[in-house]
Amino acid sequence: MDRHATAVWSGTLKEGAGKLDAQSGxxxxxxxxxKGRFEDESGKSGTNPEELLAAAHAGCFAMQLSHFLAENGTPAEKLDAKAVVTLVPGTGITGSALTLTGTVPGIDAAKFRELADKAKAECPVSRALGAINVSLDARLA
Incomplete structure (x- = not known):
């Protein structure tokens, strides 16, 4: 299975701009x-590769965990996952910090944490991010 996206950039690094398109639309x-990548801390001036990577990581992790919870006989009512990707200019992307609040009837905190840790390790995006630190703060609602 292959997925694709395209980027078209015009101009110099600081004065230029780009447009992104994804296969799904x-x-x-x-x-x-x-500016949107390095200068606007509010994040309101447009997207950036790190934001898109964070969305991919949070989404992949939540899907993987939902699978493990269902296999355990304790399907989630809701998984609220967030990924914060850190970019250090001149160094690169240094980490992705996952935070999770789960509403999962019938599971205890220890088993929930075990399955969340397993999902963090096994989701395809986490695996692709193997060169950086991936952390997880998980709790039940």
Missing amino acids: ALQGLGYSF
């Missing part, structure tokens, strides 16, 4: 820029 002409 979820991204169509989505703008990104130097």
Whole structure:
């Protein structure tokens, strides 16, 4: 299975701008820029590769955990996952910090943590991020 996205960039690094498109149509002409990546801490001036990586990581992790919870006989009512990807200019992406709050009837905290740790280790995006630190803070609601 292959998935694709395209990026078109025009201009210099600092003055230029780009547009992103994804195979699914979820991204169509989505703008990104130097300002949105390195200068605008509010995140309101457009997307950036790190934000998209964070979305992919949170989504993949939540899906993987939902599978493990269902296999355990304790399907989740809700998994609220967030990933914060850290970019250090001049160094690169140094980590992805996952936080999770789960509403999972019939499971104790220890088993929930065990399955969350397993999902963190085994989700395909976590595996792809093997060169950086991936952390997890998981709790039941």
